Amino acid sequence: MAFISNPEFSEETCFCFSGRDIFLKKSGELLKFNDLIYFNKLDKNSDFFEEKAFGICAVSVSEGIEFSQEYVKIPMRQFFADNGEELIVKSSRSRAILNWRREMRFCSSCGKPLVESEKFSARECPVCHKIYFPRIEPCVIVLVRNGEKILLARHAQRNQDIYACIAGFIESGETAEQAVKREVKEEIGIEIQNVVYKGSQSWPFPDQLMLAFTAEYKSGDIVLQKEEISDAGWFSKEECPATPLPGSVAYRLIHDEF
Numbered sequence: 287m288a289f290i291s292n293p294e295f296s297e298e299t300c301f302c303f304s305g306r307d308i309f310l311k312k313s314g315e316l317l318k319f320n321d322l323i324y325f326n327k328l329d330k331n332s333d334f335f336e337e338k339a340f341g342i343c344a345v346s347v348s349e350g351i352e353f354s355q356e357y358v359k360i361p362m363r364q365f366f367a368d369n370g371e372e373l374i375v376k377s378s379r380s381r382a383i384l385n386w387r388r389e390m391r392f393c394s395s396c397g398k399p400l401v402e403s404e405k406f407s408a409r410e411c412p413v414c415h416k417i418y419f420p421r422i423e424p425c426v427i428v429l430v431r432n433g434e435k436i437l438l439a440r441h442a443q444r445n446q447d448i449y450a451c452i453a454g455f456i457e458s459g460e461t462a463e464q465a466v467k468r469e470v471k472e473e474i475g476i477e478i479q480n481v482v483y484k485g486s487q488s489w490p491f492p493d494q495l496m497l498a499f500t501a502e503y504k505s506g507d508i509v510l511q512k513e514e515i516s517d518a519g520w521f522s523k524e525e526c527p528a529t530p531l532p533g534s535v536a537y538r539l540i541h542d543e544f
Contacts, residue, residue, distance in 0.1 A: 293394075298336060298343040299373070305349040306491065307359045308377065314358075316354045316373075319343065320358070327371035328353060328496035332386055337379075346388070362490075366533030374533060375488065382490035383407070386420045388440045393418075410526055425494045426465045427453035429539040430478055431519055436540065438527065439518035449527040453496070460498050467490065470501070474518055475509030478502060484544040486536040498535045499544070 300317040303326045309317060322345045326332050328466070329347040336343040341448040353359075362381065366374050392399055393411035400409035400418065408419045429451050430437035437450035454469035456462060463481045470478050478501040489496045508518055521527065530536040538544055 298338070298341050299376050300343040301342065301377050303344065303362075303381050303384060304351065304359060305348045306362055307349075308365050308381075309353070309357050309359050310365075312356055313368050313396050317357075325353070330333055330506070333365065333384060335383060337383075339407075340376065340379060342376050342380050344384055345442050346381075346384040355365045363531055363534065367531040369533070377438050378488040378490045382422075382488065382493050383506075385421050385490065385492040389423075404499065418480065422495045423493050424456045424462070425453060425454065425489070425496050426456060426469060426499060427451050427496050427535060427539065428466045428470060428478075428481070428499040428501050429469060430476075430501050435520040435522050436526075437476075438529070438540070442512070442514055442516045447528060448530060449521070450530050451539055456497075463499070464498050466501060466535050473511045473514050475511075476506035477504040479504040484539065485535065489535070496535045497538055510528055 298319070300319055300322050302317055302322060309321075310316065311321070322334065322343055325345050325347050326334055329351050332345055334345045334348045362377065363497055365377060367510070368487050369377075373482060389402065389410075392408055393414060393416055395416050396411060396414045398411055398413045401412050403410045403417060406417065406419065408417050410417050437452070439452055440447065441450050452470050454465065454473070456465040457468075460468070462483070466481050467478055470476060480502045483497045487496045488494075510516075510518060510529055526540070529540050
């Protein structure tokens with residue numbers, strides 16, 4: 287646990303996370319610095335960091351801890367749906383860095399415990415002086431159109447009855463456009479064309495950068511990769527099933543908000 291009670295932090299935007307959830311005041315307001323002090327003291331396994339350049343302070347606590355009725359805990363996906371871009375960016379960065387800090391504790395070259403860098407938002411080896419910056423995992427997400435219909439899929443790993451776009455990680459050596467075509471071919475079995483970049487979003491579950499695309503159907507029949515996709519089909523806007531919440535790049539693709 288690392289925490290410095292510094293009054294200068296009181297003007298920063300403050301967040302507290304537990305797993306995939308975020309804490310708010312019971313009134314729905316964001317936390318203040320004193321609330322972070324409360325959560326930090328509540329859990330001996332908590333972690334804290336502050337980053338003045340981005341105007342954020344954040345704490346992570348263990349899942350399942352008991353907390354005061356003064357606070358509520360909601361899914362981060364819901365927080366994204368309820369708030370604008372500035373808070374989405376700040377909360378995404380905060381959670382992603384806390385995730386990274388939990389994993390990045392020892393030097394991969396010499397095995398020594400890392401310390402906080404004095405110059406960067408990074409950790410440094412005090413022995414071999416290698417610097418470790420927060421990592422980003424680039425991913426692609428694509429909405430495929432076939433005339434007036436769009437391709438939506440229910441992912442096998444999700445426990446919700448939600449239909450979304452095809453998505454996946456970029457492999458070493460690939461361009462983002464190549465990854466789009468490969469993921470669609472692997473998971474759905476069809477060929478696509480006219481891949482067009484539309485935008486991006488940080489997605490801190492735990493550390494993805496989602497690169498969003500649209501594409502057009504070219505050929506082939508739907509053949510599901512069962513370990514990844516449980517169902518997929520072509521849907522018109524009138525018969526569109528339940529989709530991801532607002533605040534997500536998938537929602538923006540599906541509902542033409544780019």
